[in-house]
Structure formats: C-alpha cells, structure tokens
Amino acid sequence: MSNTLEGFSSSASTFNADMDFAFWMHIWVSVALFLSVVVPMFYFAWKYRADKVKNEEIGTLTHHTALEITWTVIPIIAVMFFFYYGNTTMKMFRTMPAESQSIVIDVEGSKWKWKYEYPANKAGHVHKIGGVYKKPTIDENGKVVEAGSMGISALYVPVNTNIILKMTAPVNDVIHSYYVPAFRMKEDVVPGRTTKQWFNASKVGEYDVECAEYCGTDHSYMYSKIVVMEKDAYEKWFEGAAEDTPKGNFAKDGKALYAQNGCASCHSIDSDATLVGPSLKGIGSKYDSQYLSDAVTNPDKDVPEGFYPGIMPAFKLSPEDLATLVKYMETGK
Amino acid sequence: MSHEYIPEIATERNGTEHEVQGWQDDFYGGKLGFWLFMLTEVMMFGAMFLALAYYNTLHQQDFLDASASLNRLLGGTNTVILLVSALTMGLGLLKMRAGDVKGAKLMIWATIILAAIFLVIKGFEWSAEYHHGIFLMHDQLLADSPLPFGQKLFFGMYFTMTGLHGFHIIIGIGLMLWLLKRINAGKVSQDHHILYWNIALYWDIVHLIWVFVFPYYYMIGAGGATGGH
C-alpha cells in the first residue's frame, strides 16, 4: 500500500513546485543550522569529557564578539530568506485570478459534508453536487470490510483552468477548513464570512479533500474529492442539463436526498440507535409534516428532550426536495 | 507564628553591613504587588475594549445609533458620583495617615453610600432598557430580532462591561466593609495602612475604568448620528 495520498506529487497543481521548493529549501538550510548546534555539542561533550580534562586546562572564554555576531547575523539572514519564500508562496495562494478568466464555484461546508454549486450553464441549469462520505464498514474485529467512499459526489473541474472557490458555512454551523493536501492548499470556511481560495490543477486525476478544522463528531469523515478532467470532457458534462455527474446519476428519491444531505450521519432511520440526533424511525407517526419540515429548515425551534439546540444545522432545500424528504421520513419511501 | 520582623543584616567582606529586606512589613512590596494586580485589570478591560473597537470599526453607524439611545443623564450622574467617591476615599486615606481614625472611618462610610447610589442608578438604567426589550436573553438581542448586528453587539458588550464594572463596585463595597472591620480591630492604623492604601488604589481603578466606559458607551453618539469618528 502506498504511504501517501492519491495524487500527492510535486506537480498536481500549479502551486506544488514553488511550495515544495520553499519547503525543501527551508529544510536543508535548517538541517545545516541544526547541525551547527548539535555537531559542536557532541564534539565538545566528547573532546572535553571529564576524565580527559585537568582542572588547570579549563578555559575561561565568556565572550567572543566576532562569534556572537556571526551566530546572530547568519540566522537573521536565514530567516529573512524563509520569510521571503513564505511570503511569496502565500501571495501565490492568496492572489485570486480574475473571476472572468476562471470558474467560480460556491462551496458550502456544514456539519459534515461539502456542497458545491456551479454557475449556471448556457442552458441556465445550475449543477449542485454534494453529499456525505460513506463511512467504512468495520467488522467486530476492527477489520475494514468495505473502505469508505465519496460515491459520485465530488467537485468536477477541468484541468489547467483557474478555479475559484467561494466558501461559506451556514451561520448556525461551525468552522470547517477546505484542505486539499495534493494541491497544498487550505482555507477555513467560517460561518458568517465568505472566504476564498483558488487553484489550477495540472494533472487529470482524483484528489482527496479533507476538513482540517475541528468541527465535532464526524470531523474525521468530512471528506470530499476533487475530480480533475480533460477540458472537453468537463465542457460536455457542464453544458448538459441533467442533474448527473461525470461519474453517474444522482438518484432523485427521498432516500438519496437523505443520504446526500448527510442526515444519515446524525440520524438512524432503520434502527432506534441515537447517533448525534434522535432516531427518526417511525417519526411520521409522532409528528405531522409541518413539524418535520420545520425541524429540517429551523431545527432550533423545537428541540426534543435530551438534545441541545445548535447541533443540527438549518437546511435550505428546494420545496420539492423538502417535500420528498419529509415524505421519506414519514413513509420510508 | 514567629512572624515578628527582625531586620537581618548581611555583611560584606569589608565589614559593611546591609539590611536584608524581609517579606514582612514590606510596604513598598505590598504597593508594588497591588499595582501589578491593577495591570491585570487593565489588560482585562483592555481586551474587552479591543472586542468593542473591533465591532465598532465594522459597524460604525450602528454603534452611534445605539449609543445615542442610552440615557446620558443617568450616566453623567453616575460619573459625578464616582468622582466624588474617589475623593472621599482619598481623603479618608489622608486622614488615616494623619492619625484621624474617626474621620477616616466616616469617609469610608461616605464612599460606601456613594457606591450604593451608583448601583441603584445603574439598576434604574438597566430596568429601563429591559422594558425596551433590550436585555440579556431578551427579544431585541436575540438572533432573529430585526435590530442591526452592530446594535446587538453594542448592547451585548454594554451589558457585559457595565455588568463587570458593577461587579467590581460590589466587590469594592465588600472590601471597604472589611477594611472598617480591620480598622476597628486595630489592624490598620496610622503606621500600618497598606491595606487601606491598596483598597483606595482599587477604588481608583474602578473609577478609572468608568472614565473610559462612560464616554465609549454614552457619549460617542451624543452628537446625533453624524458625530462620526
């Protein structure tokens, strides 16, 4: 098994080369500085070990101006180099390309899933993709039976194109961070703010996205994927009107909505188990549909016994989707 | 306890003698310690002013509007009350140092009464705001009220900071009562007045905080909504 993430190389995006150069330059200079401390230390500890040195031979050096200046100035020069490269790489990450020459995609991070919304295509259709990571299944011995996966939901982008991500989180959610190790980039997704980052992928492939800001129970399952495609393949998909992705179709039924919106990460629906929120098994017999749709769009309004407001994010769904979802909760279909 | 202080002597090699400072009866040490404590108060309120200024820069107009709606008359009265109480406290200390124990006690009582009046006025203010629905946990300050963000933040900070200041006043009253007890017990006297000294300092810092709290909350919007920055 490989010991690095998929696509983790020095050329997955336009950032990588500069970033890796800065890193390794820093590391090698630092190794030199490290050795300049540690090598003399070992040497002195051996050369002047107690049984070799007579008391009369002990030196009395307590100042040496030239030396002191050297070991102040050389590190200053070194850190100024580091500062320079740190800063230029930062500029590279933070200088957004013109929006007219890039694809601007809205990203929403909420408890524990990523959602993408594309600009409208020529036909006026808006692609919306998103969903939760399907957790790995593990048997009782702790062996992974089925690896976790993103299924078909991913951020689909063309190769060699500037992509700007405009990221936010629902205001009653918490901070997340959109982290793509293969591209060396990350930026927090802060409720109430709209942060941005951009990239330009140079290699076709699939790359893992991780959430790098602690956000609660399923922080470690808040994955997504970036799928980098050839330009024409992307174009072909993007201009299509159907709500499917290059990797396949989204089912349209309630069950799929339930999975896509990540309800399953907090509520079980076929069993009575309490995950983060209460089990929704048989919820239809307890409440009417108005209550259920309110519970989804404004969850803090009515909080069941034993739970706290503020955990479940408010969902903004289209009326049809909401209706389908409520029906699914009521009837299981 | 063998805490009676007998100054010790350290002798230099040439025989010169130096008095060793012990921890007992170290007036300057006590004062220094209390000043250091006051620096922590400065940092604490400094950080709150920082939060306040942060939102002020983001929502300038809202802050002016909210400030304009506070009751300047009551706030001003309270300012004067604190001014006078700082004087009485200081005079009391002077009297103590001059040996007039009775006068000093009188002055402390005067300060306590002034402090109590301050709290009463503050209470009036708060209850008026409460009736406007502007209060902790009350409708205007909740997430779904139409009050602009800047105003919500202004009032949130207002209640936190004046509340904390009021808390300091209450502690101050407690300290002064304790001081009276110590004076009666003869533990604080003309020669041993460090406790009084420090409580007077405490009262001054409580006043000092108000010197900034008052204009920041009550006055910045006084010129009407145009009195910008």
Next chain:
Amino acid sequence: MGTKIVNYQEEKKVYYKVLVGLLLLTAVTFIQPHMFMTHSTFLAQMVIAVIKAWLIVIYYMHLKGEKLITAMVWFAMALVAVFFIIVIGIDVSNFQYGADSYITSAPTAN
C-alpha cells in the same frame, strides 16, 4: 517610609483641585458634542478620557515619582496599544469580506 509622613492640609488641597479639574472635564464631555470637534466626537471624547485618567493616576493614585511602577504601567499600556494596532489597525481595517459576508452586511432589513 516616606509615605508615613503626611502633610494633611497640603495634600487635601491637591485632592480638591483635582476634583474640580475632573468635574470640569466631565462638563466638557457633555458640551463637546454640541460645541467643538463635532465631526470627531469619538476622538474628542477619548482625548478627554485620557486626560482624566492621567489626573487620577498621577494625583489620586500617587504615581508621581514612582519610577519603577510608572515604567511597568507604560509597559502594560504599550502592550494594549500594540494589540489595538495589530487587530484593529491592521487586521480589521483590511477586512476582505465586506459585501460578501453575512456578518457585515446584515441580512435583516430594518
């Protein structure tokens, strides 16, 4: 200790003088919004507050002549000032999310 000798009458006079000064300054805070610097009330008010604070610290709190403590006070104030410069002067004043952001462009109309 120096503090044990006290010239009661002298010091009392100082106290009263300072009180009068503070009362006057308080009066100034009230007329300022209508009299002068009306376009920078905030600044004017803070300047007055600083003067008042200075009076209190120097005379009421006897900081005059305390070299060590004065130095410490300056140190603490410098620190607070730096926090302000960095957070307000540098970070907030370069706030990048004005129009885009929920917390700065309040969603609810009045």
Next chain:
Amino acid sequence: MSKSYFDETHCAIGHPKSTFMQWMLTIDHKRIGIMYAAVMFTFFFVAVFTALAMRIELFAPGGQYMDGDTFNQAFTLHGVIMIFLFIIPGIPAVFGNIVMPLMIGAKDVSFPRLNWFTFWLYIAGCCIALASLFIGEGVADTGWTFYAPYSLNTGTNVIMALVAAFVLGMASILTGLNFLVTIHRLRAPGMTFFKMPLFVWGIYATAWIQLLATPVVGITLILAIMEKYFGIGIFDPAKGGDPVLFQHLFWIYSHPAVYLMILPAFGIMSEIIPTFSRKEIFGYRTIALSSASIAGIGYLVWGHHLYTSGMSDIAKTVFSFLTFFVAIPTGVKFYDWVATMYKGKIVLSTPMIWALGTIITFAIGGITGITITMIGLDIHLQDTYYTVAHFHYAILGGVVFLMFAGMHYWFPLVTGKMYNETKAKIAFYLQFVGFNLLWFPMFIAGYYGMPRRYFDYLPEFEIYHQISFFGALIFIAGLIYMFWVFFKGWTKGEAATPNPWNATTLEWHLPTSPPPLENHSKVPYVDFDPYEYHQGEPVVKFNYETMQRID
C-alpha cells in the same frame, strides 16, 4: 542534626498539630512547591493515560474501541490537562516556588499567604475541570482551543471547562505577581539584576507573561460564558459576531503562554550547562536579555495560528515577519550553551545528559516551528500532524524534558537523598529513543496531509501511526521507570551533601540539604557572579558547619 522544612513549617492559620494539616495550611514556599508537584504529577498521569488511549485508537484506521465523540473528548481532556493543569503551572509553580527564593537568598516569597491561597485556587480549578467529567454530557469536546462557534454549540460541559481554565488562569496570574514582587524586593543585598542566576531571569520573564497575558484569555473565556449563558452574540455569527475575533483573543494569551512554558525551562538549562561544564556560562548577559526579548516579542506573534482562518493578508505578513524574530534570541541561547561547553570539563551526570538531549529535541521542535511560520507552508501544514509533532517536540521535548532535567538536578536539594545514576541514565535513553520514535514519523504523516483531531484516518497513513504507537510504549515505559528510580532514591537513596554537583548558585550555599525552614540561616552578601568557577572549582567556598566563607 538540624531541622529541615520537612520537620517544621509556618502555617496560614494557627499552629495545627497534625502533620497532615501542617501540609495543608503551610505557607512555606518549598512545601507548596512539592504539593504542586504531587498534584500535577497525578493529573499528568491522567493525561498520559488519555494520550495512550488515543494512540491505541489510532493504531489502525477505523474505530477500534472508541467512537468519534469519545476520541474528541479524549484529546480535549489531554490538551486541557497538559496545558492548563500541568505545563502552565509547571516549572514556575514547582521549581519557581522551591528554588527561586533560595537562589536569590530570600526567606520566602513576598506574599506567602497569597502563595498558599494560589495553590488552593489551583486545586479548585483542577476540581472543577475534573468534575466536568462526571456531570451532564461529560467533559468538553472542543479541543483545548475552545474555538467559537463550536464551543458555543456543543452540548458538552464547555462552561465548566471554561470556568476551570479561568480559575487556573487566576492562579497563574497570582503566582506571577508574587514572583515579580519577590524578585524585585527580596534579592539578597548585593545581588543586582545581572547577578541573578539565569533561572531567576527565566522566571522573571515568565512572570510578566503570566501577569499581562493571562487576563486576556480570562476575559475571553468570560465572554464565551456570557454568550453561552446570556445569549449575547460576541462570537456567534448568527448575531453578527465574528468567530475569528475569538481566535485573536485566545491566541493573544495562548501564544505567549508557550513562552511562559519554555522560558523557565531554558533557565534550567542555563543552570545545568555551566555547572556540569565546570565553567562560567558563555554570554551571561545575552542569555538573560534574550529571555526578556523572547517574552517581549512573544506577545506580538499570536497571529501565526490564524494563517488560514480568514485573517487579512497584511496581518499575516506582519505576524510572520515578527515570529521569525523569536528564533534569533532563541538561537543565541543555543549557541551560548554550546559555547559554554567549549574547553570545559564536561561531567555527563544525569541532569547534563537530559539537558544535552533537549538541545537536540528542542532544536527540532523550534526549527519545525519555523517551517510553519512561513505562511505559504503553513497553508499546507496548518492543523496537520506536522503541527502536532512540532509542538510535542517543543513542549514535551523542550519543557517537559528540561523539567525532568531539573528534577534530577534539584532532587538532592529538595529531598536530601540521591537517586541511582546508572538507572536514571537508562530511563533517559529509553525516553529519548521512545520520544523520537513517537513523534518523528508524525512530521512525515503531517507533510503528506494527515489532519489532526482525526479519530479515523485514510489507510495511507497507517504505517506512521504504528511506528508512533511503539514509540509511545517505549516512552511511557521509560517514564514509569524514571519515576520508580526517583521513588527508590527518595526512600532508600544515600544522603546527599549540601552541594553534590559542585554548583555555584545560592541554593547550594545552604548548611544542609534539605534546606531548613527559613532557608539561609545567614543571608549572604552577594559580591560574586552566579557562575564563577576557577579551574573547575566554585570560587565561593563554604565551611558548611559554620557557614563561613573560606575562599
């Protein structure tokens, strides 16, 4: 046989008969220091246990035996205990209390009763923190950073954790205040600031951080409590608050706090290196002033924790620039220490090998800190295991290692007994190897994109976590062995002489070890420098019977 502080004490109230009450009410700085050590040590083992629990969980991908929530609570508990209960009181409360007054020739700290009160405040804070484990939904699951708005939303006992942190902060402030006044007022005649031992300088710089930075986090925690209880919206975006402000306020304290931890530790290093090189320290003044400048600059660099949180780019640049300037005085210290060894007579006793080991581990910790101060790199490495490895190298490989060095160094002074040197060295090597095996792989995992606070991870990272697990086992074995050696030393060890290491500073100028109740029976006049050696022997010599100087 004269009486030591174990036999008699001063008490805060009255003169209790029972030994137990005498300990509870003691105002003697040495006893208070020992009690801190005992309590910290207990908590420390709780935190080590949670660390081990995390390492077992992380042994393989997938949930092994905990669920996500438990893991989240585990690292929060680990972080909170390690930081607030263990390492922040850490060296100041233990060695600052025990040896700092001895080193400056004082009978006690300036406010011994306050010191007693502070200790109990600390205990109260610990109790609140512990109580949160058993009340309601259990201990907070926010991470030790309590970031809003997560901490405002979660149902766990965050308020108790915040209150505990606040109370512990108060204790820390009062300790700092006490030490500052002590250092200003109670130095023995003749001891100017530049004749103070460097450990005292470390404590002095630290005390300023405790005093001036802690209130900021105190008020931040209060604001968070106000927010949770009273619904005001300072950090809650739903009410217009900005969560990034919380991060600013939190790190205004918590960054200086890391220097609060390391500076007294550097002080210990500066005591040990000249003593075991039998030679005056190189560049005394630069070391002293570098402590002060690290503390000073340390206040201005908190923003390096916010590089990816949406702070303005200009602020990032400023913070990055300033942060690099912490490395310079730190580097100067390192070179000064190594230069001290030049032409010395190096005695490799246990404290010395701990100190030398720490030069290696802390240099790695510090230099990797430099990596993540380069903004562009931090954009990649922030909140990955690279950061986690950085700070464990800095805290564990820096502060805790030096604390162990100090424990070996002052053990004879405090207990009057000696431990077994050979066994103590074995414990060192075990821990040194275990430590590097534990944390070095995490740099690699972090560089490849392993985020922190993950209870489950992608299978690609398995190998690093497994090496790390075995490192942890070796490390903890070494740790337990070390404490066993101490225990044996205290109970069965040989009696120690007043100055077993041939050291020069005032704490070794006492007639007996352990020291008598009121320390120096005759306060010395300090007309010598702290590390004056002549041809490998301390310049200042005593007849320990009469305490007359015989040099």
